[in-house]
Amino acid sequence: MISSLDCGGRLLSLHRPRVMGVLNVTPDSFSDGGRFIGAPAAIEHARAMQAAGAGIIDIGGESTRPGSTGVSVQEELDRVIPVIEALKDRVDLPLSVDTSKPEVMRAAAAAGAGLINDVMALRRPGSLEAARDTALPVCLMHMQGTPASMQDDPVYDDVVTEVRAFLEQRLDVAQRAGIPASRLLVDPGFGFGKRDPHNAQLLAQLPVIGELGFPVLTGLSRKSLVGRVLGRALPDRLAGSIAAAALASWQGAAIVRAHDVAETVDAVNLMEYVRAQGGND
Numbered sequence: 001m002i003s004s005l006d007c008g009g010r011l012l013s014l015h016r017p018r019v020m021g022v023l024n025v026t027p028d029s030f031s032d033g034g035r036f037i038g039a040p041a042a043i044e045h046a047r048a049m050q051a052a053g054a055g056i057i058d059i060g061g062e063s064t065r066p067g068s069t070g071v072s073v074q075e076e077l078d079r080v081i082p083v084i085e086a087l088k089d090r091v092d093l094p095l096s097v098d099t100s101k102p103e104v105m106r107a108a109a110a111a112g113a114g115l116i117n118d119v120m121a122l123r124r125p126g127s128l129e130a131a132r133d134t135a136l137p138v139c140l141m142h143m144q145g146t147p148a149s150m151q152d153d154p155v156y157d158d159v160v161t162e163v164r165a166f167l168e169q170r171l172d173v174a175q176r177a178g179i180p181a182s183r184l185l186v187d188p189g190f191g192f193g194k195r196d197p198h199n200a201q202l203l204a205q206l207p208v209i210g211e212l213g214f215p216v217l218t219g220l221s222r223k224s225l226v227g228r229v230l231g232r233a234l235p236d237r238l239a240g241s242i243a244a245a246a247l248a249s250w251q252g253a254a255i256v257r258a259h260d261v262a263e264t265v266d267a268v269n270l271m272e273y274v275r276a277q278g279g280n281d
């Protein structure tokens with residue numbers, strides 16, 4: 001397993017679990033839609049997340065919450081590129097771009113992004129080549145269906161086996177396209193075409209995904225899984241999100257994507273201490 005990622009010149013050490021801070025620059029994201037549109041607000045929030053201990057900032061211009069229908073290339077570029085340009089010299093962290101569009105991947109890399117976070121695992125036409133050409137690390141995430149319909153009726157015979165097989169296939173395709181293994185990460189895609197039992201099985205058996213031998217990224221922060229299982233509305237999902245982040249970290253996640261950075265950093269740091277001192281590995 002690699003121990004650090006070269007994110008466009010900025011190194012992200014993976015010797016300990018890291019937190020990816022969420023910066024949505026969309027008006028309709030499920031958790032904080034509209035709060036960070038425009039560079040000034042985005043800069044303030046990104047710097048706050050850096051101060052809180054984030055290892056990387058994830059910038060997304062198109063909501064991928066269940067039911068979302070996507071935005072045009074130009075709209076996504078208009079939202080994301082100015083923020084990357086504004087942040088790259090004001091935040092001393094790698095910036096990941098949350099996109100599935102090859103045009104946005106290329107423009108974001110040119111603007112200073114250091115990692116590509118693709119919820120479609122490079123399945124869009126042109127995205128394999130774009131990701132390869134950027135020479136940036138790429139997170140390949142599993143999704144069943146599309147955000148517009150993925151939660152209608154997700155069905156699996158064995159979700160862990162099927163998600164692992166999907167990721168294995170995307171890893172193979174990416175490497176055959178010329179993206180070296182050292183630049184690849186995987187993500188089971190919690191909430192992306194999964195019912196709560198599916199999400200629970202993926203979390204309980206996360207080491208099966210880790211056995212692929214690539215850094216695992218997970219995102220459970222404030223998601224409906226936490227809300228439905230605990231009966232918590234969106235503003236009341238901090239405790240559940242922290243519990244999920246701690247569990248994902250304990251189960252081997254190298255990067256945990258989160259809205260509440262300071263609290264999540266504490267959770268994963270405690271897990272790391274116990275792992276380091278616990279001695280039962």
Ligand SMILES: Cn1cnc2c(O)nc(N)nc21
Nearest residue numbers: 098139141187189190218219
């Ligand atoms: C953009 N986005 C929303 N949820 C996510 C998750 O769980 N993983 C990754 N890689 N990206 C996500």
